Every structure is written in C-alpha cells, then in structure tokens.
Amino acid sequence: xxxxxxxxxxxxxxxxxxxxxxxxxxxxxxxxxxxxxxxxxxxxxxxxxxxxxxxxxxxxxxxxxxxxxxxxxxxxxxxxxxxxxxxxxxxxxxxxxxxxxxxxxxxxxxxxxxxxxxxxxxxxxxxxxxxxxxxxxxxxxxxxxxxxxxxxxxxxxxxxxxxxxxxxxxxxxxxxxxxxxxxxxxxxxxxxxxxxxxxxxxxxxxxxxxxxxxxxxxxxxxxxxxxxxxxxxxxxxxxxxxxxxxxxxxxxxxxxxxxxxxxxxxxxxxxxxxxxxxxxxxxxxxxxxxxxxxxxxxxxxxxxxxxxxxxxxxxxxxxxxxxxxxxxxxxxxxxxxxxxxxxxxx
Amino acid sequence: xxxxxxxxxxxxxxxxxxxxxxxxxxxxxxxxxxxxxxxxxxxxxxxxxxxxxxxxxxxxxxxxxxxxxxxxxxxxxxxxxxxxxxxxxxxxxxxxxxxxxxxxxxxxxxxxxxxxxxxxxxxxxxxxxxxxxxxxxxxxxxxxxxxxxxxxxxxxxxxxxxxxxxxxxxxxxxxxxxxxxxxxxxxxxxxxxxxxxxxxxxxxxxxxxxxxxxxxxxxxxxxxxxxxxxxxxxxxxxxxxxxxxxxxxxxxxxxxxxxxxxxxxxxxxxxxxxxxxxxxxxxxxxxxxxxxxxxxxxxxxxxxxxxxxxxxxxxxxxxxxxxxxxxxx
Numbered sequence: 288x289x290x291x292x293x294x295x296x297x298x299x300x301x302x303x304x305x306x307x308x309x310x311x312x313x314x315x316x317x318x319x320x321x322x323x324x325x326x327x328x329x330x331x332x333x334x335x336x337x338x339x340x341x342x343x344x345x346x347x348x349x350x351x352x353x354x355x356x357x358x359x360x361x362x363x364x365x366x367x368x369x370x371x372x373x374x375x376x377x378x379x380x381x382x383x384x385x386x387x388x389x390x391x392x393x394x395x396x397x398x399x400x401x402x403x404x405x406x407x408x409x410x411x412x413x414x415x416x417x418x419x420x421x422x423x424x425x426x427x428x429x430x431x432x433x434x435x436x437x438x439x440x441x442x443x444x445x446x447x448x449x450x451x452x453x454x455x456x457x458x459x460x461x462x463x464x465x466x467x468x469x470x471x472x473x474x475x476x477x478x479x480x481x482x483x484x485x486x487x488x489x490x491x492x493x494x495x496x497x498x499x500x501x502x503x504x505x506x507x508x509x510x511x512x513x514x515x516x517x518x519x520x521x522x523x524x525x526x527x528x529x530x531x532x533x534x535x536x537x538x539x540x541x542x543x544x545x546x547x548x549x550x551x552x553x554x555x556x557x558x559x560x561x562x563x564x565x566x567x568x569x570x571x572x573x574x575x576x577x578x579x580x581x582x583x584x585x586x587x588x589x590x591x592x593x594x595x596x597x598x599x600x601x602x603x604x605x606x607x608x609x610x611x612x613x614x615x616x617x618x619x620x621x622x623x624x625x626x627x628x629x630x631x632x633x
Numbered sequence: 634x635x636x637x638x639x640x641x642x643x644x645x646x647x648x649x650x651x652x653x654x655x656x657x658x659x660x661x662x663x664x665x666x667x668x669x670x671x672x673x674x675x676x677x678x679x680x681x682x683x684x685x686x687x688x689x690x691x692x693x694x695x696x697x698x699x700x701x702x703x704x705x706x707x708x709x710x711x712x713x714x715x716x717x718x719x720x721x722x723x724x725x726x727x728x729x730x731x732x733x734x735x736x737x738x739x740x741x742x743x744x745x746x747x748x749x750x751x752x753x754x755x756x757x758x759x760x761x762x763x764x765x766x767x768x769x770x771x772x773x774x775x776x777x778x779x780x781x782x783x784x785x786x787x788x789x790x791x792x793x794x795x796x797x798x799x800x801x802x803x804x805x806x807x808x809x810x811x812x813x814x815x816x817x818x819x820x821x822x823x824x825x826x827x828x829x830x831x832x833x834x835x836x837x838x839x840x841x842x843x844x845x846x847x848x849x850x851x852x853x854x855x856x857x858x859x860x861x862x863x864x865x866x867x868x869x870x871x872x873x874x875x876x877x878x879x880x881x882x883x884x885x886x887x888x889x890x891x892x893x894x895x896x897x898x899x900x901x902x903x904x905x906x907x908x909x910x911x912x913x914x915x916x917x918x919x920x921x922x923x924x925x926x927x928x929x930x931x932x933x934x935x936x937x938x939x940x941x942x943x944x945x946x947x948x949x950x951x952x953x954x955x956x957x958x959x960x961x962x
Contacts, residue, residue, distance in 0.1 A: 333766070359766070365796075370755050370789025377759020380744060381694065383766050404749045405756060413737035413745060414728035415950040449951050449959075473953035501958065548958045586962070 308493035315348045315485040317459035318424075321466035322349070322386060324495055326356055329384065332470060333360040335371055336388030336425075345390050346426065346485050372398035372423070376405045379421040379475070386470060389425035392479060393437050398423075399444075406475040407450030419475045424466070427455065428518060428569045430482035432613055435605040440570045442517070443579075445477040446547040452500055453546040455479035457521035459489035461544050464498030472500060481519045503550035505557070509537035512627050513557040515580060516567040517543040520618055524567045527623035538627065546576055551583050558584055562593040563630045567618050572600040594630035599623055637845060639912040641687045645844040646907060647921055648686065649679035649900045652703045654929045655712055656875075659702065659719055659733075662933070663879050668719045672733045675703030677874035680899035681806055682707035684847025685774060689855055694742045694764070696757045697776035699734035700806075700873075701746030704776065709741040712932035722939035729942045730950065744773075750811075751777060751784030754803065758794045761801035761864075772858040774802045774851065780811025782825050791832040791866070798863035802854040803829070805868045806841065812877040813885040829866030841871030842897045 312320075326332045333356075338345045340353040340363040353361040364371040368389065375385040389395040395402070406419045428440035446453045452474055456462040462480065469476040506521065507528050516524040521542050528538040539557050543549065558564050564584055566577035577598035584596055599618040606616050656674045663672050675682070682703040685695075697704050706715055710726050718725030719733055727737050737745045744760055747753040757775025764771040781787065782805050794801055805825050809816055816823050829836030835857065839850040847869060854865035872894040876883050907913050913921075948959060 365792060367789040367793060369786055370758075370793050373752065373755020373786065373790065374759040374762050374793060377696075377744075377756035377761075378763040378766065379759070380756065381760045381763035383763045400749060400752060401755065405747070405752060409745070410953065411950050412727060412731045412735040413739070413950075414730045416727075416737050416739040417744060418953050420953075452952075 309490045310493065311488045312459055312491050313485065314459045314462055314480070314487045314489065315346060315350075317463035317489070317491050318348050318466055318480065319350065319352065320491075321463045321470065323352065323355065325467055325470040326360060331383045332386065333362065333383065334386045334388060335362040335364055335375060337364055337366055337390050339363060339388050346482060348485065349388070368394050368397035369401060372401040373405065375421055376401050376409070376419055379406070379419045380409055380417045384420045384470065386422045386424060389423065391437060391482070392425055392427040392441050393439050395423065395425065402445070402451070402475070402477065403448050407448050410474075411450060418473055420473045422466070422469045422476045422478055424469075424478035425480060426482040426485075427479035428481060429606060429613070429617065432608050432610060434608045438606040440518075442479055442546045443570055443575045446549070446576065450475065451547060452476045453479070454500065454544065455518045455546055456544060457484070457518055457542055459487065459491050461498060461504070461542070463491055464496050465500065465544060467495070468497045468500050471497075476500070479518060484519055498544070501545045501548045501550055503553040504542045504544055505539060505553065506542045507538065507540040509539035509561065511537045511561060512563040512565060512630060513539045513541060513554070513561045514565050514567060514623065514627070515541045515543060515554055517546065517576070518569065520567045520569045523618050523620055523623060527620040527627065530620060530624055531627055536627065536631065536633075543576070549576075549579065551580075551587070554580060555584060555588050558588045559591045562591055564592070564596045565623065565626050565630060566596070566598040567623055568598065568600050569618065570600055572598070572603050575600055594632070597626045597630055599626055637848065639910075641848070642903060642907050642910070642912050644687060645680070645683040646900065646903045646918075647925065648683040648707050649844075649903065650922065650925045651712065651928065652679045652682065652706050653900060654925050655706060655715065655932070656702060658929050658933060659716070660875065660879070662719070668733070669721070670732045670734070671699070672719070672879050673700040673877065674873070674875045675700055677894065678806060678808060678841070678871045679703060680844045681804070681841045681847055681869050681871050684844035685804075685851050687844075688848045688851035689772065689774060692742055692769075692771050693855070694744050694760045694771065694773040695776070696744040696753050696760060696773065697746055698750065698753060698778060698781065699746050699748050700778070701734065701736045705736040705738055705741075705743050705746070708738070708743050710736065710738045710743060712928050713935040714738070716932040716936040717939045720936040720939065721941065722936055723942040723946075724935070724939040728946070730946070751781035751786040753777060754781065754784070754786045755790045757803070758790045758799055758801055761794070761799040762797065764800055765797075770859050772800045772802060772855045774804060776804045776806055778811065779805060779807040779809065779816050779825060780814070780819070781805070782828060783811070783819050787828065791829060791834055791864075794864045795832045795834050798861060800858035801864045802851060802858060803864060803866045805866070807868050807870050808873045810873075810877065810885060813881070815885065824868070826866060826868035834864055834866050836866040837868070839867050839869045841869035842894070842899050842902070844899060844903055
C-alpha cells in the first residue's frame with residue numbers, strides 16, 4: 288500500500304537530516320537563530336534591550352536582526368533596565384511575547400523587582416487571568432578580569448522564585464534548543480549565557496529542534512563518580528573528567544541546563560550508580576544550586592552515598608580585579624580532580 | 634468643558650455612591666476581622682475613578698496600585714466579586730489569591746492592583762506598548778499615588794513612553810500624603826505634574842474632587858493618545874478621608890484639613906448638580922440610594938456564604954504549565 292511504503296522513509300528522515308545537515312556554528316549564532324526562527328513563526332515575538340538593534344548587539348548576538356525584522360520588532364532601549372523590563376512585563380501581560388536582553392545579568396539587578404515582583408507573580412495574583420510569557424536573557428557570571436560588579440552569577444537567586452523558570456546553557460546546541468523552548472513557553476523564563484562562550488563553536492543541526500525545559504543532559508557517562516555542573520563550569524567539569532580518565536577514573540558528567548525546575552531525577556539516578564557526587568558551580572557557596580542538590584541527594588539517596596557530597600564553588604568573596612584573584616576565585620579542573628580523589632579516597 | 638450628558642452625571646453619582654458604601658462596609662468588616670491583611674480605602678477619591686470611566690472605552694486597559702477597590706468597581710467589577718475577594722473566597726475577582734491589594738478583572742480590562750509602589754508605572758507603559766504593537770486604538774490609563782511619583786520608575790518610564798509615543802495616560806492621584814509623608818516633605822518639587830515637563834510630556838494639574846474636570850482631562854489625554862501623539866501626565870489632586878491603611882493614627886494632618894475636603898465632597902457636589910439640572914427627582918435619587926445599599930448589603934451575604942478556595946489552589950496559577958514539578962518535601 289502506498290502509505291506503508293512511506294512510513295519507513297518518514298522514520299529514517301530525522302536521523303538522516305541530523306547526520307547530513309549538522310554544521311558548526313558559534314554560540315551567539317545559535318542564540319540568534321533561535322530568536323529568528325521564533326520571530327518568523329510568531330509576529331507577537333520581539334526583541335528589546337540595550338544596543339540590540341543598530342549596534343547589532345553588544346556581543347553581536349542580534350547581528351542582522353534589525354535588518355530582517357525592522358525597528359518595530361528589534362528595539363533599542365536607553366540604559367533603563369528597570370523601565371524596559373517593566374515595559375516588557377506589561378506588554379507580556381497584554382498579549383505579546385517579548386524577549387528582553389540584558390547586557391549582563393549584573394545590570395539586571397536594577398530590574399529584579401520587575402522579574403520577581405511582577406513577572407513571577409502576575410499569574411498567581413490574578414488567579415490565572417494575566418500571564419507573563421517573557422524571556423529575560425543575557426550573559427551571566429565572570430568573564431575575565433572585570434572586577435567585582437561585572438562578575439556575578441545569579442542562577443540560584445532566580446531559581447528560588449516560584450513563577451520563574453531558569454535556564455543556564457553551556458554549548459551552542461543546548462543554547463538554541465532551549466532558547467526556542469523558552470520563547471514558546473507561556474511562563475516567564477530567565478535565560479543565562481556567558482560572555483566568554485559567545486564565540487564557542489559547536490554542532491547544531493540546520494533543521495529546527497526544541498530541547499525540553501527541565502531536563503538535564505548526561506554529557507559523559509561514567510561509573511566512579513558523578514560530577515554535576517552548568518554553564519561555563521561544564522568546561523571545567525569535562526576537562527577534569529578527561530584528566531581523571533587517564534588514571535582510570537570514569538566520571539559521569541551531568542549538565543543541568545535548566546536550574547528551575549531542577550532535574551533531580553537524573554542526578555539521583557546517576558548517584559545511585561556511582562555512589563559519589565561532586566558539584567561544580569560558579570556561584571557563591573551560601574544557598575547555592577549545589578546546596579539544593581545536596582539536600583535532595585542526601586534525602587533521596589542517602590544509603591547510596593559512599594562519601595560526603597562535595598562541591599567546588601567560587602570563593603565566598605567579591606571577585607577582585609588582579610589575575611591572581613581571578614585564579615583563586617574560580618573553580619578549575621585541578622580543584623575538581625582533587626575533590627574527586629578525596630571522595631574516592633584515592 | 635465638553636457637554637456632559639445626564640447619563641454621565643447619573644453614572645457618576647451611582648458609581649461614587651457604590652464605591653463609598655462598599656468602602657464604608659469594608660472598613661466596618663475590617664474592624665470585625667472579617668477582612669484581613671492590608672486594606673487601603675478609596676473614600677474621598679471617588680470622583681477620580683468615576684470621571685475616568687466616562688472618558689474612556691471599555692476596552693481601554695486600567696492599571697493601578699494597591700488602593701484599587703474604587704477603580705475596579707467603577708470599571709465594572711461587581712461588589713460581590715470585590716467583597717468576596719476581601720473575604721479571601723473562591724468567588725472573588727482574584728479567586729481569593731489577591732486580596733485587597735491585588736484585584737484583577739480581565740473581562741473588564743482591569744490589569745490589577747499592584748503592591749510595589751511605582752512598579753505599575755512601567756507595567757502601564759508596557760500594556761500600552763502591546764496595544765500599539767498590536768495596532769489597536771486602545772489607550773492604557775495608569776494610576777499611581779504621590780508617593781510613587783518619587784520612584785525612579787516614573788522617570789525611566791516617562792522617558793521611554795515619550796520616546797516611543799505610547800498610548801498611555803499617566804495619572805498621579807495626589808492625595809497629598811504618601812502614607813504619613815506629605816508631598817512637601819518628599820520633594821523640592823511639590824507641583825508633581827511638572828515632573829512630566831522634563832520629558833516634554835503634556836502635563837497638567839487637575840481638580841480631582843469633581844467628576845467633570847477629571848472626565849475632561851482624561852478625555853483630552855485619551856484623544857491625544859488615540860491620535861498617535863503619545864502620553865499625557867495628569868496630576869489629579871484628590872483627598873482620602875480615611876487613613877493610609879486601616880492602622881493609621883493620622884497624626885500627620887489636622888481634623889480641620891479633613892473637614893475642609895469633606896465640604897467639597899464629590900458625591901454631594903454631583904448630587905446637587907443633578908438636582909439643580911433636574912436630571913433626576915428626589916424620589917429617583919432615593920431609589921438609587923436604596924438600590925446601592927441593597928447591593929452592598931447583598932455582597933456581604935454573598936461573601937459570607939461563598940466557599941473558601943481549596944488549599945490545593947496554592948499550587949495552581951503559579952505556572953501556566955499544568956504539570957510543573959514543584960518541590961514538595
């Protein structure tokens with residue numbers, strides 16, 4: 288029958304496409320493609336922020352988008368984080384779908400009232416009458432010797448807030464697939480990138496795809512220890528795992544990708560296999576993402592643990608300027624390797 | 634002044650009376666601990682709400698701060714839904730999730746009572762941004778108090794709204810006191826409307842104790858916005874007879890000052906105009922009074938008899954996503 292002949296072709300097609308049309312693109316292009324594809328699909332989606340239009344993006348993420356979509360949909364703002372975040376939230380309450388770019392999440396502190404008190408709460412306070420389908424995105428955490436005010440990570444701050452979803456990505460493939468999911472999501476999403484990763488190249492299919500929010504990714508399988516991380520600390524985690532492999536220690540490395548809701552299940556399943564957990568996070572230690580994971584693992588997998596859960600965070604300090612301080616402040620592969628050896632008692 | 638119809642006068646009288654009687658009842662019930670939380674009454678400011686409504690289309694969005702009962706009722710939220718919300722009942726306009734400060738009513742384009750002073754100034758501009766983006770001719774009217782006029786949000790929003798010519802009317806309901814701090818004690822610039830002039834925004838001061846002046850100012854501003862000429866800033870001078878909230882000893886003002894404003898009571902003024910112009914007979918006014926009294930009495934019964942929301946509703950409406958995996962230990 289005609290339709291029977293078609294079925295095998297349709298089943299194999301997606302696989303063929305991925306094999307045939309994956310190419311390497313930069314992180315910033317992956318983000319741009321996500322926004323372009325969704326803006327082509329839905330005229331309610333627009334981009335707003337400082338330098339996103341005529342300057343083509345402070346980090347060139349939105350390069351060419353003004354030319355394609357025009358000034359109505361790619362909108363330069365003055366340096367008024369509180370004001371344009373509020374305009375975005377109000378607009379989202381009234382039937383459109385803004386993407387608000389912050390030049391960095393450090394500057395978004397000026398707008399945090401709108402993210403926490405307005406975007407996260409309008410659906411609840413109005414008992415479902417007014418939602419807020421908005422994406423706040425921009426680079427997070429340190430990016431070299433930028434000093435104390437330009438080097439902070441706030442994933443855990445926003446992940447504490449019911450009403451928000453929080454995504455923090457480590458590579459171009461995830462960045463595109465998750466940003467597309469964030470834009471079509473009906474809830475407010477906080478989306479964290481990194482200045483120092485915008486030039487990173489990675490495999491991304493030509494064809495459209497979405498990555499579900501709330502699902503971690505096992506980036507490296509292993510049996511001896513679980514290492515959990517996210518955003519650019521994934522590089523530190525993977526580098527440490529490669530080094531450890533040379534000594535016959537096989538680490539399982541999990542990229543959280545979404546911070547809220549956190550994929551506890553994937554972590555717990557891995558810890559039940561490896562019996563050891565090390566968390567690598569670029570954030571201050573107090574009340575961090577690693578704190579939350581640690582609570583959950585001790586509660587749900589206590590009997591599976593063969594060593595205390597360990598974490599490597601930043602120093603519990605402001606990040607001072609000199610390269611000496613940056614080196615001392617951030618997690619690095621050597622510290623991860625040391626920690627893994629300790630939980631393995633090797 | 635534009636010619637105001639008989640219907641408008643009667644609408645103003647009835648609306649202001651409904652708000653007044655509702656708020657008086659809410660004050661009583663608060664004293665009886667039937668209503669909890671913060672509760673900010675609108676008594677004295679009714680002409681601002683009533684005069685606004687006749688100057689706008691029903692589809693024009695309204696957003697305000699936490700002193701929100703009056704504007705919601707003027708726009709069409711029923712006394713039943715309003716009182717049930719104050720009781721925290723499932724039949725309230727926000728299903729018991731908002732309370733006094735967070736009335737919402739989508740069917741009446743009422744975008745809420747907002748609790749962070751001044752935060753709704755930017756939201757109002759955003760609501761207007763969406764109207765312009767969608768190509769409607771709707772105008773958003775955004776209310777805030779004299780206290781909110783001292784927030785940075787006002788300045789950022791005024792700048793953006795003027796630059797983008799957003800269809801928005803900013804209204805500062807100046808009741809002269811930000812809680813206990815008078816306008817004079819909060820800034821060197823006491824003529825609040827002049828803050829708009831820094832952004833070349835058409836701005837003026839309006840007598841808020843009369844529905845006529847409020848109606849005219851809002852109608853003019855709405856016409857400007859609908860023509861695509863952007864925002865207007867109205868400082869509407871009004872007065873709250875009651876305290877900031879329910880626990881306010883009001884030591885910051887004199888009884889004489891309060892009495893002075895009560896002499897200019899907008900309900901009395903409107904009533905005397907109606908009678909003078911023979912828009913209604915004494916008997917017809919009495920019929921309105923009785924109807925409103927019954928409406929308010931009935932809304933208390935409605936609220937008393939309505940069910941509380943189920944505790945499981947705590948987990949609904951936090952996310953649109955229906956299967957969001959909350960952490961439950």
